[in-house]
Amino acid sequence: MNDAVDVALRLLIVFAVFLTFPLIIGQTEHKVMAHMQGRLGPMYAGGFHGWAQLVADGVKFVQKEDVVPAGADRRVFQLAPAVALLPYLLVLLAIPIGPGEGAVGQVLDAGIFFVLAVMGVGVLGSLMAGWASANKFSLLGGLRTAAQLLAYELPMLLAAASVAMAAGTVSLPGIVHAFQWWWLPWQIVGAIVFFVAGLAELQRPPFDMPVADSEIIFGAYTEYTGLRFALFLLAEYAGIVVLCGLTTVLFLGGWHGPWGAEGLGWLWTLLKTAVLAFVVIWLRVTHPRLRADQLQKFSWTLLVPLSLAQIALTGIVKVVIS
Amino acid sequence: MSIAAASPGFLSPTGVEIAFLLVGLVTFGAALVTVTTRQLVHAALWLVVALGGLAVEYLLLTAEFIAWVQVLIYVGSVVVLLLFGLMLTKAPIGRSPDADSGNRWAALLVAGAAAAALVWVVVDAFRTTWIDLDGAAVGTTKVTGESLFQNWVLPFEALSVLLLAALVGAIVLSRKAKADAAASSRAPQERGDQGADRSEDRNTDRSAQEGAR
Amino acid sequence: MAPIPGSGLAKGLAVTLRTMTKKTVTEQYPDTQPDLPPRTRGVIGLFEENCTVCMLCARECPDWCIYIDSHKETIPAATPGGRERSRNVLDRFAIDFALCMYCGICIEVCPFDALFWSPEFEYAETDIRDLTHERDKLREWMWTVPAPPALDPGAEEPKEIAAARKTAEKLAAQQQAAQAAQAEQSKQTEQSEPPKQPEPREEDA
Numbered sequence: 132m133n134d135a136v137d138v139a140l141r142l143l144i145v146f147a148v149f150l151t152f153p154l155i156i157g158q159t160e161h162k163v164m165a166h167m168q169g170r171l172g173p174m175y176a177g178g179f180h181g182w183a184q185l186v187a188d189g190v191k192f193v194q195k196e197d198v199v200p201a202g203a204d205r206r207v208f209q210l211a212p213a214v215a216l217l218p219y220l221l222v223l224l225a226i227p228i229g230p231g232e233g234a235v236g237q238v239l240d241a242g243i244f245f246v247l248a249v250m251g252v253g254v255l256g257s258l259m260a261g262w263a264s265a266n267k268f269s270l271l272g273g274l275r276t277a278a279q280l281l282a283y284e285l286p287m288l289l290a291a292a293s294v295a296m297a298a299g300t301v302s303l304p305g306i307v308h309a310f311q312w313w314w315l316p317w318q319i320v321g322a323i324v325f326f327v328a329g330l331a332e333l334q335r336p337p338f339d340m341p342v343a344d345s346e347i348i349f350g351a352y353t354e355y356t357g358l359r360f361a362l363f364l365l366a367e368y369a370g371i372v373v374l375c376g377l378t379t380v381l382f383l384g385g386w387h388g389p390w391g392a393e394g395l396g397w398l399w400t401l402l403k404t405a406v407l408a409f410v411v412i413w414l415r416v417t418h419p420r421l422r423a424d425q426l427q428k429f430s431w432t433l434l435v436p437l438s439l440a441q442i443a444l445t446g447i448v449k450v451v452i453s
Numbered sequence: 454m455s456i457a458a459a460s461p462g463f464l465s466p467t468g469v470e471i472a473f474l475l476v477g478l479v480t481f482g483a484a485l486v487t488v489t490t491r492q493l494v495h496a497a498l499w500l501v502v503a504l505g506g507l508a509v510e511y512l513l514l515t516a517e518f519i520a521w522v523q524v525l526i527y528v529g530s531v532v533v534l535l536l537f538g539l540m541l542t543k544a545p546i547g548r549s550p551d552a553d554s555g556n557r558w559a560a561l562l563v564a565g566a567a568a569a570a571l572v573w574v575v576v577d578a579f580r581t582t583w584i585d586l587d588g589a590a591v592g593t594t595k596v597t598g599e600s601l602f603q604n605w606v607l608p609f610e611a612l613s614v615l616l617l618a619a620l621v622g623a624i625v626l627s628r629k630a631k632a633d634a635a636a637s638s639r640a641p642q643e644r645g646d647q648g649a650d651r652s653e654d655r656n657t658d659r660s661a662q663e664g665a666r
Numbered sequence: 667m668a669p670i671p672g673s674g675l676a677k678g679l680a681v682t683l684r685t686m687t688k689k690t691v692t693e694q695y696p697d698t699q700p701d702l703p704p705r706t707r708g709v710i711g712l713f714e715e716n717c718t719v720c721m722l723c724a725r726e727c728p729d730w731c732i733y734i735d736s737h738k739e740t741i742p743a744a745t746p747g748g749r750e751r752s753r754n755v756l757d758r759f760a761i762d763f764a765l766c767m768y769c770g771i772c773i774e775v776c777p778f779d780a781l782f783w784s785p786e787f788e789y790a791e792t793d794i795r796d797l798t799h800e801r802d803k804l805r806e807w808m809w810t811v812p813a814p815p816a817l818d819p820g821a822e823e824p825k826e827i828a829a830a831r832k833t834a835e836k837l838a839a840q841q842q843a844a845q846a847a848q849a850e851q852s853k854q855t856e857q858s859e860p861p862k863q864p865e866p867r868e869e870d871a
Binding site for chain 3: 166
Binding site for chain 2: 202203204207239240241244245247248249251252254255258259261262263265270273274277278280281284288300301302
């Protein structure tokens with residue numbers, strides 16, 4: 132009985148985080164992007180500096196008609212948003228926020244593999260959407276998504292493998308427990324590769340050519356309206372939460388901080404995640420979109436060699452200190 | 454055999470066993486639809502269901518590492534590659550009348566034979582083995598890794614060499630296709646030491662899985 | 667000197683970060699009125715007292731959005747035996763702001779300074795026909811036209827002021843001359859006889 136309540140509570144908390152954090156990041160993006168462009172951003176919804184803008188957006192999306200194109204593959208088309216969104220919900224379960232059993236949805240033995248595998252599944256949603264829309268732009272978007280995933284999954288995995296080698300475990304809480312401050316310079320290359328590859332996998336600018344609006348309208352999501360479209364957008368922002376949380380846990384030492392690591396560990400995790408989310412937004416505002424071939428070249432000629440070098444470095448240091 | 458006597462019977466199945474059976478049925482059904490459907494992309498998507506079901510089965514057998522690697526490699530990469538190929542070539546919405554190749558019966562025969570052989574091997578190898586769910590998990594990463602690198606090093610290395618050969622072959626083929634053109638961006642990358650490193654790393658995942666099978 | 671790879675990326679990041687800390691340029695319009703320059707092209711006002719129905723504005727308008735109707739009236743001769751004069755009387759002057767492209771050519775060509783820019787811009791309507799502003803409305807806009815900007819130091823005087831000044835100066839000079847003449851006369855009358863009627867009044871009339 133107690134177990135059931137415990138499980139229900141954990142699921143509820145994770146679900147709440149899943150619903151609120153992406154919205155918070157979305158609102159932050161609205162405001163930060165606006166101020167970086169010399170604007171104010173939303174100011175009306177909710178009264179105080181437009182804090183309820185995304186709630187208003189959600190209400191608007193719900194009211195819109197849900198259109199399925201006549202030529203589309205109906206069931207695949209309707210299923211795609213769920214396939215895109217649910218994996219991120221599952222990943223959130225496995226990210227530890229603080230030390231101890233209570234601060235993680237579910238401790239997994241092979242946590243790294245779980246999160247990377249499930250994040251890869253999320254891309255399947257874009258592929259299904261792109262194919263099922265019966266639209267050339269959507270299909271192109273789907274193709275680009277697939278090509279991008281294939282190119283960036285490898286460096287991401289290699290970077291994660293490097294940190295797993297350093298920690299000697301593939302469990303996420305285990306990695307954070309093993310973290311020492313000097314891992315930061317040691318794994319910095321891996322961290323950057325992981326973060327950049329994650330951005331590419333989430334199709335965030337400057338790696339957003341699968342949804343490049345000036346070329347292919349909105350890629351795989353061109354034909355979507357209303358709530359299903361909103362789910363795709365939510366998936367993108369949930370993806371930011373997951374990526375920043377993962378980078379924090381794997382490379383930035385999660386709940387470790389200069390002080391207050393005992394009681395306030397979760398605060399450190401949240402703080403680092405928030406800073407990374409800010410960086411995601413910052414990059415989006417600053418850099419223009421890469422071309423498709425530049426994107427591939429960037430991955431295969433820069434990120435993959437860098438991550439391999441990181442693995443070699445990790446191995447050498449590991450052997451030397453043991 | 455004393456183990457057989459001590460092992461639980463089939464008549465009072467536990468919840469995990471029922472779940473295992475149900476997931477197995479779903480996986481089997483999805484696999485059947487995969488090979489019989491006339492819609493190409495649907496076949497690939499049903500394959501996702503089948504592979505995912507297989508991952509769940511691994512999970513129920515406490516082989517967590519294998520399960521996630523299964524999802525990562527097969528659902529995350531192989532099916533995506535498959536869909537990529539389908540979309541690049543021909544992926545009409547609706548039925549493809551030419552999706553049938555006339556040798557259905559031969560295919561059925563081969564599939565039946567392969568399935569029979571696998572079932573026979575598995576049954577013969579693990580006939581009376583029961584996994585103790587209450588004790589320490591027997592399929593954790595640690596256990597899998599230790600058995601892989603202690604008992605199964607030779608097959609592991611053999612598979613590594615096989616995959617490396619496949620990788621080199623792919624590079625050779627792709628380079629021959631455009632010998633005069635400038636080398637593509639990925640070709641020079643996979644040559645040499647780094648390429649070898651990379652294949653090793655991939656092999657860790659893949660052959661771990663093969664070993665488990 | 668070869669730049670460090672990635673320095674351009676860092677420079678871009680610095681620019682956006684710096685912009686974020688600066689004050690924004692957004693004007694929250696319905697809440698606070700924008701601070702527009704006085705010569706803003708908001709709406710066109712008609713100073714109909716100046717209009718002579720010469721039709722230049724309507725003819726020069728590139729999209730033909732000015733409508734003018736008029737008739738002629740005959741004014742009886744001012745002086746007995748003089749010639750009757752005919753005069754244009756404005757019946758209708760309307761600008762269709764749904765068509766107007768705010769080029770300002772009508773204002774430029776008006777030879778009698780009857781058209782002016784006003785910075786008012788809040789005249790959106792729910793019906794497009796209401797965007798045709800008739801004569802009275804155009805006259806109303808005239809009250810919102812700001813005073814002309816001050817002249818540059820040392821600039822030539824505006825013609826109307828120069829004309830008025832000249833007239834005034836002439837008058838003053840005549841008065842002075844008359845006074846001087848009077849003074850001289852009074853001197854003479856002191857010697858001979860008292861003065862008669864002052865002369866400037868006749869000239870005034």
